[in-house]
Amino acid sequence: MIPAAFDYARPTTVEEALQAIAEGGDDVKILAGGQSLIPVMRLRLAAPEVVVDLTRVEGLRGVREEGDQLVVGAMTTHADVLTDPLLARYAPLVVEATETVADRQVRRRGTFGGALAHADPAGDLPAVALALDAEFVIAGPAGRRTVPAAEFFVDYLTTAIEEGELLVEIRLPKLAADDGWGVRYEKFNRVAQAWSIVAVAAAVRREGGRITEARIGLTNMGPTPLRASATEAALVGVDVSLETVTAAAAQAAEGTSPSNDLNAQADYRQHLAQVLTRRALAAAAGL
């Protein structure tokens, strides 16, 4: 299978990339790691007239510290994420979820920003970004703007990135183990490299035997990633115990609208969300 013909642009700066996107007209696709885009182009589910390849754009790759945030370049590969010392220390939830993304070869090419901009609800990183209240820095012809995760994921495969714009970096809060944070990404799928049927990203902060804050993101429980808000609220101030965590996890599927497909019916996904939330919370809380 071979993609339909397209014009190819390979900018080396963000400015050149924005120009290439503007000049590309109505039917431009931005190529990051290509591990989702090239397969859909091969299947001709996408046949863009112009492809703007970001792999040679300097400055979009790597992780840096800025005050109480980590700034991850959109073109940072999954393999880079797995070996980055800053992420290991301050965003282990991102690292844990990234370990489960596809396979070794795909993680060599696939990128953090590409996976988020693709916004597949079965992808692992959107729910993590949502749980962490990540901020998305988007560059466009009029300059840069920052969009919070809660507003970034708009619908199925749809984000707040407008035509002519480009995701350049993702800002993450530092959630370090020294501050009492524990994390777990609990993923349920059928075979090794498959997408999540359901997955749960949990970060729990403990202080003196109590939970002070919980952040829970749900993968594949609707057209966008979701927060398990009822469970989060139920956990604030409770004792760290299997009973409290189990009781709170029972509310994990509230407000979700998962799909029916060959892997699972909606009601089964809601059941899974509760079970996986309990497991993720128990592990994150060190139980």
Place this chain on the structure above:
Amino acid sequence: MTQINVRVDGESYTDDVEPRTLLVHYLREQLGKVGTVVGCDTSNCGACTVHLDGQAVKSCTVLAVQADGSQVTTIEGIAGEGIGGTLHPVQRAFHEMHGLQCGFCTPGMIMASIDLLKENPDPSETEVREGIEGNLCRCTGYQNIVRAVQQAAAEMRGAAPGDPDTSPAAVDTAAAEHVVAQS
């Protein structure tokens, strides 16, 4: 057409390619590197795995233009020079441990395994299985593939083959005596 300069298995090439040409098709059809095979064509099976600047990638999911200025190593470029040249330790281990049945997945399995061993020279059985999760063997010949990777790991670490302290693959051959007898 776009002009690309690539170094493949130690030789330099300058070629014109269409931007939509996949790296695997460039390697096979323009360079004749047919050791790299197309298995599933859907980024699942890993049979087309090559090294791009030293890292294992699925060459059906990379455009040939993206390899411009890069080094590509295929299954054809890992052994010593010439016909009968010394096999790479991972190739030799796949041969000795019978890490293949029909052989179609083998080029990709070997290229992925070399990538794994560079990162983790002494993987456990579980780490080998996870390390090659991007490669499918439709004959389901995984037992001997895993043994082969562990045997190669032991050899590449400099351990004596068959040393029970350092070569778990050599210890765990009870179920594969018929295989060992072939070596």
